[in-house]
Amino acid sequence: MKRKAIMKRPLILLFFLLLIIKVNAAVVDTITVYSPSMKKNIKTCIVIPDGYDKKGKACPVLYLLHGYSGDYKNWVNRYPIIKELSDQYKMMIVCPDGGFSSWYFDSPVDSSFMYETFISRELVERIDFDFNTLKSTLGRAISGISMGGHGALYLTLRHPDKFGAVGSMSGGVDIRPFQDKWDISKRLGDIKQYPENWERNTVINMANLAKDNHLAIIFDCGVDDFFIKENRLLHQKMLDLKIPHDYIERTGEHNREYWTNSIQYQALFFYQFFSKN
Numbered sequence: 001m002k003r004k005a006i007m008k009r010p011l012i013l014l015f016f017l018l019l020i021i022k023v024n025a026a027v028v029d030t031i032t033v034y035s036p037s038m039k040k041n042i043k044t045c046i047v048i049p050d051g052y053d054k055k056g057k058a059c060p061v062l063y064l065l066h067g068y069s070g071d072y073k074n075w076v077n078r079y080p081i082i083k084e085l086s087d088q089y090k091m092m093i094v095c096p097d098g099g100f101s102s103w104y105f106d107s108p109v110d111s112s113f114m115y116e117t118f119i120s121r122e123l124v125e126r127i128d129f130d131f132n133t134l135k136s137t138l139g140r141a142i143s144g145i146s147m148g149g150h151g152a153l154y155l156t157l158r159h160p161d162k163f164g165a166v167g168s169m170s171g172g173v174d175i176r177p178f179q180d181k182w183d184i185s186k187r188l189g190d191i192k193q194y195p196e197n198w199e200r201n202t203v204i205n206m207a208n209l210a211k212d213n214h215l216a217i218i219f220d221c222g223v224d225d226f227f228i229k230e231n232r233l234l235h236q237k238m239l240d241l242k243i244p245h246d247y248i249e250r251t252g253e254h255n256r257e258y259w260t261n262s263i264q265y266q267a268l269f270f271y272q273f274f275s276k277n
Contacts, residue, residue, distance in 0.1 A: 037114040047093040065144030072097035089271040101183035104151030138277040143167030165216035174230040217245035222252030
């Protein structure tokens with residue numbers, strides 16, 4: 001009997017340790033943000049790190065944009081690792097709905113698509129109003145996959161007063177070779193009829209906007225991705241313009257497996273940016 005009692009003690013101690021040890025767990029919430037520019041409500045998923053305090057230390061924010069045909073739930077549902085990254089790096093992660101095929105433009109041919117205004121102004125203002133965030137470019141980063149990678153770079157190059165760090169994962173950084181795909185022509189008009197819309201709104205032609213504005217830039221692409229050529233050309237253009245940036249190629253295609261890996265590298269990059277500043 002005495003021996004059995006001794007054997008039970010470690011189990012009892014373990015039970016009480018489990019009761020007192022706090023397990024880190026990010027909170028996932030969904031809010032509805034009204035867009036005055038589009039006159040509609042837009043859902044946004046927010047990952048709040050463990051330890052966040054409304055009256056405590058201000059929290060940096062990483063905005064993550066989904067790809068073509070996605071929505072606000074994609075990042076949390078398909079890449080649950082972002083909850084761990086939010087806790088690990090103590091950053092809030094905001095995942096807005098960017099529409100089925102907005103490409104994050106303020107469309108010059110369809111006034112019902114004003115996602116540039118929504119993300120860069122309306123959403124940022126709402127997040128900073130509702131939450132205890134670092135309300136400057138030193139506390140804001142943005143990235144995304146595919147269409148969202150294009151969107152992150154596009155929005156940051158056009159609004160360097162909003163985001164201090166930017167990333168792209170398998171981004172469509174030059175949309176011109178894909179004039180018949182992914183509804184881009186619905187957002188910019190037919191390339192033969194509106195060539196200036198395509199030239200003015202493709203990221204690779206906007207690279208010079210990053211010169212001398214001190215952005216922290218990271219983008220990557222899998223070597224078997226159909227966007228690899230465009231990413232290599234953007235990398236070379238930034239080298240020619242002497243724009244500091246991190247560019248990575250690794251084994252992979254345009255798929256979830258690649259992006260699950262990629263977001264971990266980019267989250268570390270953004271954490272280092274936030275920590276340095």
